Amino acid sequence: MVTFQLSVNGQSRTVATAPEVPLLWVLRDSLGLRGTKFGCGRGICGACTVLIEGTAMRSCVTTAASVTRRSITTIEGLAAGALHPVQQAWIDEDVPQCGYCQAGQIMMAVSLLRTTADPSDEQIADAMSGNLCRCGTYLRIRRAVRRAAMTGASR
Amino acid sequence: MSVVRIDRRSFLKIGATTAGALIVGYYIDDHPAAAEPFRPNGYVRIDPDGAVTLWAKNPDMGQGVKTSLPMMIAEELDVDWDRVRVEQADLNSAWYGGQGAGGSDGTPSDGPLGQRAGAIARALLVAAAAQTWGVESAACETDRGIVHHRASGRSLSYGELTATAATLPVPKEAPRLKDISRYTIVGKPTRGVDTPKIVVGAPIYGLDVHVPGMLYAVIEKCPVHGGKPVRVDSSAALAVNGVRRVITIDGHANPTYLRPGVAVIAESTWAAMKGREALRVEWDEGPGANESSATLTAQFRAAAKQPGKVLAESGDVDRAFVASLAEVRLKSRTSETEVRLKSGSSQTETHAAAVDVEYEAPFLAHATLEPQNCTAHVHDGRCEIWGPLQMPTSGAMVVADVLGIPHEAVSIHVTRIGGGFGRRLLSDYAAEAAVISKVVGAPVQVVWSRDDDLRHDYYRPAGLHHVRAAIDGDRRLLVWDHHLVNVSRNRYRLEQTPPESTETYGLLAPIRDAKHQFDGDLQPTLIPNCRVQYTEVRTAVPTGALRAPSHNINAFVIESVLDELAHEAGVDPVALRLSYFGERRDFPSETDEATDFNATRLKQVLKLVVERSRWGTAMPKGRGLGLAVHFTFGSYCAQVADVSVDANKRLRVHRIVAVIDVGLPVNPLNLEAQTQGGIIDGLSAALFGEITIDRGRTVQSTFETYPLLRHRDAPDIEVHIVPSRERPTGFGEIALPPVAPAVANAIFAASGIRIRRLPIVSNGFRV
Numbered sequence: 001m002v003t004f005q006l007s008v009n010g011q012s013r014t015v016a017t018a019p020e021v022p023l024l025w026v027l028r029d030s031l032g033l034r035g036t037k038f039g040c041g042r043g044i045c046g047a048c049t050v051l052i053e054g055t056a057m058r059s060c061v062t063t064a065a066s067v068t069r070r071s072i073t074t075i076e077g078l079a080a081g082a083l084h085p086v087q088q089a090w091i092d093e094d095v096p097q098c099g100y101c102q103a104g105q106i107m108m109a110v111s112l113l114r115t116t117a118d119p120s121d122e123q124i125a126d127a128m129s130g131n132l133c134r135c136g137t138y139l140r141i142r143r144a145v146r147r148a149a150m151t152g153a154s155r
Numbered sequence: 156m157s158v159v160r161i162d163r164r165s166f167l168k169i170g171a172t173t174a175g176a177l178i179v180g181y182y183i184d185d186h187p188a189a190a191e192p193f194r195p196n197g198y199v200r201i202d203p204d205g206a207v208t209l210w211a212k213n214p215d216m217g218q219g220v221k222t223s224l225p226m227m228i229a230e231e232l233d234v235d236w237d238r239v240r241v242e243q244a245d246l247n248s249a250w251y252g253g254q255g256a257g258g259s260d261g262t263p264s265d266g267p268l269g270q271r272a273g274a275i276a277r278a279l280l281v282a283a284a285a286q287t288w289g290v291e292s293a294a295c296e297t298d299r300g301i302v303h304h305r306a307s308g309r310s311l312s313y314g315e316l317t318a319t320a321a322t323l324p325v326p327k328e329a330p331r332l333k334d335i336s337r338y339t340i341v342g343k344p345t346r347g348v349d350t351p352k353i354v355v356g357a358p359i360y361g362l363d364v365h366v367p368g369m370l371y372a373v374i375e376k377c378p379v380h381g382g383k384p385v386r387v388d389s390s391a392a393l394a395v396n397g398v399r400r401v402i403t404i405d406g407h408a409n410p411t412y413l414r415p416g417v418a419v420i421a422e423s424t425w426a427a428m429k430g431r432e433a434l435r436v437e438w439d440e441g442p443g444a445n446e447s448s449a450t451l452t453a454q455f456r457a458a459a460k461q462p463g464k465v466l467a468e469s470g471d472v473d474r475a476f477v478a479s480l481a482e483v484r485l486k487s488r489t490s491e492t493e494v495r496l497k498s499g500s501s502q503t504e505t506h507a508a509a510v511d512v513e514y515e516a517p518f519l520a521h522a523t524l525e526p527q528n529c530t531a532h533v534h535d536g537r538c539e540i541w542g543p544l545q546m547p548t549s550g551a552m553v554v555a556d557v558l559g560i561p562h563e564a565v566s567i568h569v570t571r572i573g574g575g576f577g578r579r580l581l582s583d584y585a586a587e588a589a590v591i592s593k594v595v596g597a598p599v600q601v602v603w604s605r606d607d608d609l610r611h612d613y614y615r616p617a618g619l620h621h622v623r624a625a626i627d628g629d630r631r632l633l634v635w636d637h638h639l640v641n642v643s644r645n646r647y648r649l650e651q652t653p654p655e656s657t658e659t660y661g662l663l664a665p666i667r668d669a670k671h672q673f674d675g676d677l678q679p680t681l682i683p684n685c686r687v688q689y690t691e692v693r694t695a696v697p698t699g700a701l702r703a704p705s706h707n708i709n710a711f712v713i714e715s716v717l718d719e720l721a722h723e724a725g726v727d728p729v730a731l732r733l734s735y736f737g738e739r740r741d742f743p744s745e746t747d748e749a750t751d752f753n754a755t756r757l758k759q760v761l762k763l764v765v766e767r768s769r770w771g772t773a774m775p776k777g778r779g780l781g782l783a784v785h786f787t788f789g790s791y792c793a794q795v796a797d798v799s800v801d802a803n804k805r806l807r808v809h810r811i812v813a814v815i816d817v818g819l820p821v822n823p824l825n826l827e828a829q830t831q832g833g834i835i836d837g838l839s840a841a842l843f844g845e846i847t848i849d850r851g852r853t854v855q856s857t858f859e860t861y862p863l864l865r866h867r868d869a870p871d872i873e874v875h876i877v878p879s880r881e882r883p884t885g886f887g888e889i890a891l892p893p894v895a896p897a898v899a900n901a902i903f904a905a906s907g908i909r910i911r912r913l914p915i916v917s918n919g920f921r922v
Contacts, residue, residue, distance in 0.1 A: 001396065018396060018425070025425040029371075034363040035356020037573075038424075039524050040605040044858050047524060075356030087354040094346040094824055097832050098217030099353035100360060100525045100573030125867040132858065134524040134574045135217045136835025138869035140828070 004068045008033065009077025019065045024048045026064040027074060035075035035103050039132070046131030049104035049111075050074050056111035075103035078110065086110050089148035097135035105131050109145050118149050193317035195279055195325060197250025198228050198272035205300065205314030207234045210244040212251045212269070213261045214545055215349070216523075216575030217832070218887035219825035220261040222348045226822060227266045230340045231273030231333060233297040234313070241348040246547040246567035254569075255546035257580050257700070259788035259885020262821060266883060274330040282326075283319035284311050299339075335819065335880055344824035349571060361543035361570040364530040366598040370399060372591050373427040373602055376416040376611050379440040379851035381695035383415035388435035392419055395433055397426025402594050404587065410697060411613065411648045412553050413586040420595055424602050443695030443851035448617075451642075451848065452515070454692045455619035458640040459513060463688030466655060470684030472623075472636045479509045479625030479633055483723075508723035509625035509634070510716060515912040516641075516708045518846035519615035519701055520861055525573020526608045531588035532598035537564045538589050543572035543579060550582035557586040558593060576836070577700040581613055609861050610853040613699025614846050616642045616658065618692075620712045626720050630734045632681070637662060638688040639709075644698035646691060655689035661706035661787060661892060662687060662713065681735060696848055702836060703888035706787045707895075711841075711913065714783035714896030719909065728782050728900070729765055733758055752786055760784060760793040760814040760877060767875055768795035768812040777801055779904025783896035789884035791816040791877075794834070796870075796897040800906040806920045808838060808898055810871040813890060818881035826886050830874045833890030839864035841895035842922050845914050868922060 003016040008031060015030050022041075027033040027050070036059055039047030043058035050059045051073040078084045083091070086109050096102045105128065112119060112127040119127065124145050133141065194200040200208040209228050215221035225241045246254055252268075277297060284302035285292040288309055295304050303310045335341075352359055377383055389401035398421045406415035417436050421427035483506075529542035531554070538558055544550040547567045555562035572579060584601055592599040603611075618641025625634040639662065643654035650656075701707060721728040761784050765771065770780055777799050784793040797810040813830050820826050843862045847854045855861040899910035902920075910918055 018429075021425050025423065029423045029425070032365065033356075034358040034365070037360075037524075038362060038526065038602075040858055042605070042857060042859075045524065045605075075354075079355060083354070090354045091346065091350050094350060094828070096217070096347060096350050096353045097219070097828055098215075098524070098572060098574045099347075099349065100523075102353050103356045106354060128866040130865075132524065132863055132865065134522060134576075134836075134863060136832040136839075136864070136869070137828070138835065138866045139831055139872060141866065 002065060004065060006064060006068060006072060007070065008072045009074060015064060017064060019063065021064055023050070023059040023062045023064040023067060023072070027059060033074050033076055037100055037103055039101065039104075044130070045101070046108060047101050047104045049107040049131065051107055051111060054111065054114055056108050075107060078106070084110065085151045086113065086144070086148040089144040089151065093140045093144040093147060095137050095140040095144050097137055101131060101133045105133065105141055109141070109148060112145070113149055119145065191321065193276070193280075193321045195276045195320070196272045197244065197247060198269055199232060199276040201276070201280075201313050201317050203314050203317050205312050206240065207232070207238055207300070207313070208240045208242055210242050212244050212254055212265055213256045214254075214543070214547065214569045214572055215243070216256060216543070216545060216572035216579065218256065218261070218829060219347060219822060220256065222345060223822045223825055224261060224265055224269050225348070226340050226345060228269040228273040230338055231270045232277050233299060235299045236340045236345070238300070243569050243571070245569060246551055248548065253548045255548055256575065257545060257577070259790065259888045262883045262885055263789060266821070270332055271329050274332055275325060278326055278330040279320045279323050280313050280316050282323050283316040286323070287311065287316070287319060341821050342819070342823070345822050346824065359571040360525055360573050361530070361541070362525055362528045362573070362602065364541040364570060364600065366530055366532060366541070369530065369598040369600055370420050370422065370595060371424045371427045371602060372418045372420045372588070372599050373424075373431050373604065374404065374416040374418045374587060374607070375431050375434055375436060376414060376607070377438040377440060378610070379438065379444045380697055380853070381443040382438045382440040382851070384417050384436050385439045386437040387417050391433035391435065392430040395421070395426060395430040397422040398430035400595055401430070401434070402591065404590060407557055407586070409649050411581050411583060411699070413557050413583055413590065414611070418587070418591050420591060420599065427602070428604065440851060441695065446694060446696070446851050447849050448847040451617060451692065451694060455515070455640045458690040458692060459619050459621040459638055461690070463638050463640065463690040464655070465686060465688050466659065467685065467687040469682070472634055472684045472686040475684035476509065476623050476625055476634045476636060479507060479627075482507045483509045483625075505628055505630060505726050506724055507626065507628050508720050509623070510719045510723060511623045512716065512719065512911060514620040514622070514712045514715065516618050516711070517844065517913060518617045518696065518848070519840055519844045520609050520612045520846050520855070521576045521578035521701055522609065522861060522863060523574035523576060523578050526605060527578070527584040527603040528601055529585040529588040530598060530600040531585065531592040533558065533589055533593040534596075536560060537566070538592070540565065540567045540585050540589065541570060542567075542585055542588070543570050544582055544585060545572065545575045545579035546582060550585050553582045553586050554589045558589055576702045577704060578612065580700055605858070606856040609856050611697070612846075613644070613647070613697045615701035615704075615707065616644055616698045618642065618658075618708070622712065622716050624716055624720055626724055626726070626731070630724070630726050630731055632735050634684045635682045636686045638690065640690045640692060642694045642696065642698055643691050644700060644704075646693070647698045654691040657700075658689065658705055659687070659709070660704060661709040661785065695851060702833070703787055703891045706785065706888070706892040707837070707840070710783065710785040710892035711895040711899070714785070714893065715899055715910070718781070718896070718900040718903065722903070727771075729761060729770065732761060732784060751789070756791050756816050757784060757786055760791045760816050763814040763875060763877065764793040764795050764812055767814065767873065769797070770795055774904070777905055779901045779906070781897045781899065781901025781904055783893040783900060785889070785892040787889045787892055789818070790886060790889035792889045792893050794893040794897040796894070796901040798898060798901040798905055800902060800908070800920070804920045806902065806915065806922055808870040810873065811894070811897065812873045812875070814875045814877065815886070815889060816877035816879060817886045817889065818879050818883040820876050820879070821883050823876055826876050827874045829886045830890040831872045833888065834872050834894050835864055835869060837891040837894030838870070838898065841898055841913060842915050845917065
């Protein structure tokens, strides 16, 4: 067991776990932040996507101990007062079906728009193809990313 | 999710009502108090401050019933949709009767129950206002949560009427429902009620449940299907920090209830997973270890050469087929002569055609993105369950059975479901949580890994179809001889009904009798020589229902063979489908009103899809359109796929145009989503979906080896919804069956290569 500090959604949290525990399980089981989802455990479905220093990372294959000095944002910390434009676009386009993958999709889209303010469909497809949606909401995801780009999600 | 416990008193009350309830689904509060909210039934509550809460009876796994069924209630209750709060109903048979999500049955069966509940509540509120004012109910009207007496200019809000309404007797006669022309909620594109929670990561799924004192469990199962643990060395597992217990699960006689395994119980999910890696288990692999995909395929092929069990027969199939073949051979010689004489002009003529073909289908996994999981707490002879169950009612029976307690002692809190696709029709993971909780005496959350999910699914059955079919020169279907050989999910779940009874849906239809359900769109009574045969191949591989069960493969075969016949005969595939019904319009079902088949509606979706796609226009080399149509669970869908295939068999699906007719469209926004989603699901399975077996073990265990369609490969999908006032029918499954044949038929049009084996990539295509 090791004890360390994590910076999650702007708050410093103390965690005591085995050193190899993935960030996903620390967020979910230790910190009670269950918005970040378990999908595959191998970093290939994207359901567990969080932002580390603003960039999308797969929390199921990132140990918590490796991100102690970095700023972690989860879906719960995305809205600052009002919803983030990407979250609002997801509502406006009624994207979710079962919704299980959508926290990861939203974090991925936020990461994309941070570096590419006005992505083409090709850039959207490239960025978002690492995130599986088993319900097949891809067409609405595409529309929602475009909408978020127009409403200033790159802030 | 927050945990709300049913207190013992109300639990017993509900239990007692179950036994004595005369009107299933309408539980009347027997002690209404003036200050309490008005709750005339399980679906509706109105608080004195006017807040309206509606309950969604059925689980929502993305199909949208948590929104669309309350829309139907709200419409009859006559309230402002924006002020409605929707709650997921717990299992409560007294209030709701059976609860579950399957068979595309929510809208047609439960929609009317909700409408009636809303109309009764509204009638009571009107009666309360009328009593208050001393006027007739008939002189009052409602408008979005307010009762008006226009003659005197008086009005009262629903909130002001709750106390009085709660004292009134429930009307004996069901009130008349609204005329569709006055609908203000049903038919409007409406966003999902849970969407605002989903986008902020609210803990609403099964895996998000947290009960104080809860432990986590993972289960190692025998890698060989049907095997069981013999000896367990748990010492290393127990040495892992956080691991509390290791226990053996014996399984149930019915493997869809509970399968054997070794459970590692720990203080965190991760500790349980690490503990499991340290387990040493000796397995009794059982006879399944002798099976592989190759041996099963060989059995399918051998069985197809022998006669099967005849399920339906008319005319003289063998003689008619031989005669048709002879005519085709004669015609082909004649047309060769004609070609020489007329320089190819005969190619546009219609002629007789016959095909004798085999189609093969693999096992498919469900791969719900939320892995199987459930939380249970067994205590004091009762069991409380929180989880993503598609079938809470049967889930309670399963849990009760494995625990040996009455089903009334099982309470179920239904969470949002992270994908169902038929996997969670079975409640095995709830039974696992229950039996483990019973042993450890604490609340337990069972968590499956992705590996567990793919390797221990209840798969869509693999099989083979041998079809001989013929049409004459006037586009009449003369012969359809269909021999289905597969493994039966009915057999796997130990049903007493014949093994084929789950496997024939969508084959030829609608000939329904007590034994055989065929729900499809080919009408056998219109085919003079028609035969359906079935042969079962036994296997240890677990099988179950997958979205549009049996339809999801049978439609592929029917629609592909029709396309083969059309091309062989030089007939437009649309013309062939339009003509095979002749003048017949309606084919009423003998056993279930919901599956009446209306040929006019099927023809309509066909005609519309031709109009909305580029059907009939010349395509460039390497590009082609393919068409398919299907009837499933009372709904109709036609699709045209537009694909290109290059010289290296690189396949691109560009666009799919879909027309659906699901009767009255309750929530068009959701219908569009379900159609897009059903198409992506069906396309993903058609392109890549294949579970293979090696020495009794499932080979695929990750999303690398069991790929699903990703964003960049999603085609454009255009959805057209037929405006209709017919009874609304299900929409969660209908879009799936036509995709595979539409794409396969398009591949033929583009490349001349006929896909007779799924998945498409197994035919050398690359995506």
